[in-house]
Amino acid sequence: GQQLNQSPQSMFIQEGEDVSMNCTSSSIFNTWLWYKQDPGEGPVLLIALYKAGELTSNGRLTAQFGITRKDSFLNISASIPSDVGIYFCAGQKSYSGAGSYQLTFGKGTKLSVIP
Amino acid sequence: DAGVIQSPRHEVTEMGQEVTLRCKPISGHDYLFWYRQTMMRGLELLIYFNNNVPIDDSGMPEDRFSAKMPNASFSTLKIQPSEPRDSAVYFCASSLRLVFQAKNIQYFGAGTRLSVL
Numbered sequence: 358g359q360q361l362n363q364s365p366q367s368m369f370i371q372e373g374e375d376v377s378m379n380c381t382s383s384s385i386f387n388t389w390l391w392y393k394q395d396p397g398e399g400p401v402l403l404i405a406l407y408k409a410g411e412l413t414s415n416g417r418l419t420a421q422f423g424i425t426r427k428d429s430f431l432n433i434s435a436s437i438p439s440d441v442g443i444y445f446c447a448g449q450k451s452y453s454g455a456g457s458y459q460l461t462f463g464k465g466t467k468l469s470v471i472p
Numbered sequence: 473d474a475g476v477i478q479s480p481r482h483e484v485t486e487m488g489q490e491v492t493l494r495c496k497p498i499s500g501h502d503y504l505f506w507y508r509q510t511m512m513r514g515l516e517l518l519i520y521f522n523n524n525v526p527i528d529d530s531g532m533p534e535d536r537f538s539a540k541m542p543n544a545s546f547s548t549l550k551i552q553p554s555e556p557r558d559s560a561v562y563f564c565a566s567s568l569r570l571v572f573q574a575k576n577i578q579y580f581g582a583g584t585r586l587s588v589l
Contacts, residue, residue, distance in 0.1 A: 388576065390577070392580075397582070397583075398582050398583070399476070399563050399565075399580030399581050399582050399583050400515075400563075400580045401580070402577055402578075402579070405577055445515065449576050459517055459520065459528065460505075460517070460576065460578060462514060462515040463514070464514040465514060
């Protein structure tokens with residue numbers, strides 16, 4: 358099935374550092390979402406992107422929807438210990454009212470923050 | 473709202489036993505999704521429903537897996553008979569279709585961690 362290539366697979370950073378991760382696809386998506394999963398919990402939505410080129414911030418998080426619609430990135434500035442977790446990108450192909458509502462997920466980026 | 477509620481949180485069973493996982497979506501949501509998460513394969517969509525009707529079950533791995541949604545507030549995922557390779561975390565998610573908008577924000581439950589011995 359469709360795959361999203363998410364990188365890096367894991368990161369170890371010092372508290373206070375900035376973090377970047379990205380997702381790429383061989384096909385176009387109309388929506389990009391970024392989720393975070395804490396241990397023992399389900400993924401929680403961080404940012405949703407709906408238009409090519411869109412740049413959206415949520416506190417220290419910034420995400421962009423690539424112009425080609427085949428990629429997206431997530432930046433975290435000034436990392437803190439509670440940023441630890443697994444970050445997932447997800448893409449959706451279909452517009453409302455047409456086709457499926459399926460999301461395709463990347464395999465995640467595991468973030469570790471060293472105090 | 474209480475969010476998506478899944479039960480049980482943990483299930484340990486023996487190979488060959490029937491397992492039933494339960495999900496209560498967010499009230500008013502019209503889409504419900506069942507996912508399986510493993511280290512090897514990540515998050516995989518198993519099946520999803522719209523207005524209680526199964527739309528796409530192509531992700532269901534085998535006939536041993538079945539899912540039902542008898543009403544808007546309840547869904548089950550059943551594995552019969554269970555096998556050790558079914559061990560994974562199973563998530564339920566729900567979303568609300570917004571007319572004329574291309575939005576599908578899925579809200580996830582906390583998951584059921586299944587161990588089949």
